[in-house]
Amino acid sequence: MGIQGEYRAGAGSYLYEDMNKLKEIRARGLTGTCLMIISFVIILYSIVILFSAPIGIFGCVVFLVGLYFFWGTNKKFKIQYKKIFVEKQLRDNFKNVIYDWSTGFSENQVASFGLCDIGNRFRSEDYLRAEYEGINFEQSDVTVQDVRSNGRSTYTVTYFKGRMITFDFPEKFVSSVQIFSEQFKHRGRPFGNMRPQKVEMESVQFNKKFDVLALVPHDAFYLLTPHFMEKIEGLSRKYGSIALHIAGNRVFMGFNEPTHNAFDVDNMIKEISYPEQMEAVKKDIDDIKNIIEILRDVYNSNDYYQVTD
Numbered sequence: 001m002g003i004q005g006e007y008r009a010g011a012g013s014y015l016y017e018d019m020n021k022l023k024e025i026r027a028r029g030l031t032g033t034c035l036m037i038i039s040f041v042i043i044l045y046s047i048v049i050l051f052s053a054p055i056g057i058f059g060c061v062v063f064l065v066g067l068y069f070f071w072g073t074n075k076k077f078k079i080q081y082k083k084i085f086v087e088k089q090l091r092d093n094f095k096n097v098i099y100d101w102s103t104g105f106s107e108n109q110v111a112s113f114g115l116c117d118i119g120n121r122f123r124s125e126d127y128l129r130a131e132y133e134g135i136n137f138e139q140s141d142v143t144v145q146d147v148r149s150n151g152r153s154t155y156t157v158t159y160f161k162g163r164m165i166t167f168d169f170p171e172k173f174v175s176s177v178q179i180f181s182e183q184f185k186h187r188g189r190p191f192g193n194m195r196p197q198k199v200e201m202e203s204v205q206f207n208k209k210f211d212v213l214a215l216v217p218h219d220a221f222y223l224l225t226p227h228f229m230e231k232i233e234g235l236s237r238k239y240g241s242i243a244l245h246i247a248g249n250r251v252f253m254g255f256n257e258p259t260h261n262a263f264d265v266d267n268m269i270k271e272i273s274y275p276e277q278m279e280a281v282k283k284d285i286d287d288i289k290n291i292i293e294i295l296r297d298v299y300n301s302n303d304y305y306q307v308t309d
Contacts, residue, residue, distance in 0.1 A: 015084070015274075022080045022272060025073055030269065032070025039063035078264070085277045086263045093285050094130035101263070103127045104140035105164060114178060114190040114245040115254040116160040119146030126263050135292050136168040141261050142254070144186075159186035162241075162257040165288065167295060169249050176247045177220050178213040179232060183241035184256070190215065190247060203229055209236065228298045235294070251295055262287075 042059030104124025196213035214220040239255035
C-alpha cells in the first residue's frame with residue numbers, strides 16, 4: 001500500500017477526493033448493516049406473528065441485498081483509512097518504515113516475547129517496523145484468547161488484547177528480567193520451560209504493584225534502580241495492565257487496550273472527522289516515541305549495562 005499523491009499545499013484535491021471516497025465506503029457499509037438488521041426483523045416477524053413464508057422470503061432477499069452492500073466494505077474502509085491518516089504520519093515520524101496493516105506478529109514470535117500465555121485463538125495485525133532516534137522497533141496489535149468448554153457451554157477467556165512492541169538496544173546487555181503489573185494476569189515464560197525466580201525489590205510499594213521475575217536475581221537488582229521503577233510506575237498509571245521483558249539486547253513490552261486498536265478507527269458508525277483521526281493516530285505514534293525515550297533514558301543512566309571493550 002502506498003500513498004497516492006502528496007498532501008501538501010496546492011494538492012488539497014487529493015485529500016478531498018480521498019475523504020470523499022472514505023465517506024462513500026462508510027455510507028455503503030452502513031446501508032448494508034441497516035438492511036441486514038431490517039431483514040432480521042422481517043424474518044422474525046414473519047415466523048413468530050404472521051406465519052407467512054412469502055414475507056420470510058422477502059426478508060431473506062433484503063438480507064442478501066444488505067450483504068451485497070456490506071461485503072468487502074470493512075477491508076476497503078481500512079485500506080482507505082490507513083492511506084489517509086496513518087501511512088504518511090508514520091513516515092514523517094520514523095525512519096525505515098515498513099508497515100502492513102493486514103499482518104502482524106506470528107504466534108511463535110509472541111510466545112518468544114515472554115509477555116503473555118498463549119491460548120488457542122490468536123490474531124495480530126497492524127505490523128510496523130521502523131527506527132526512532134537510532135532505536136529499531138517492531139509493533140503489532142495482538143489478541144490472544146483461550147476458548148474453553150465445560151461440556152455444557154463454551155466461553156472465551158481473553159489473555160491479552162492490546163499492543164506488543166519490541167525494541168533493540170544493541171549497545172546493552174541484560175539477562176532475562178520480567179516485570180508484570182498486578183492487573184496483568186496471564187503471564188508468559190521467558191524461554192521455554194525455564195522457570196525464573198520471583199524477586200522482591202527493596203521498595204515495598206513497588207512490590208505491591210508489580211511482580212518481578214528473573215533467571216538471575218542479581219540482574220533484576222541492577223536493572224530496577226529507583227529511577228527505572230519510577231518510570232515503570234508511570235507507564236502503569238498510563239496504560240494499566242502492562243508487561244515488560246528485558247532479554248539479551250532486546251526489550252519486549254505489552255499493554256492491554258481492550259477497547260482500542262492502534263492506528264485504527266474505533267468504529268465505522270461514527271462520522272469521520274479529519275482533525276480527530278489525525279490526532280488519534282498522532283497519539284498512537286507518540287506512545288511509541290515516549291516509551292523509547294523512557295527506556296533509553298533508563299539504559300543510559302545505568303553503567304552496569306554499558307558494553308566495554
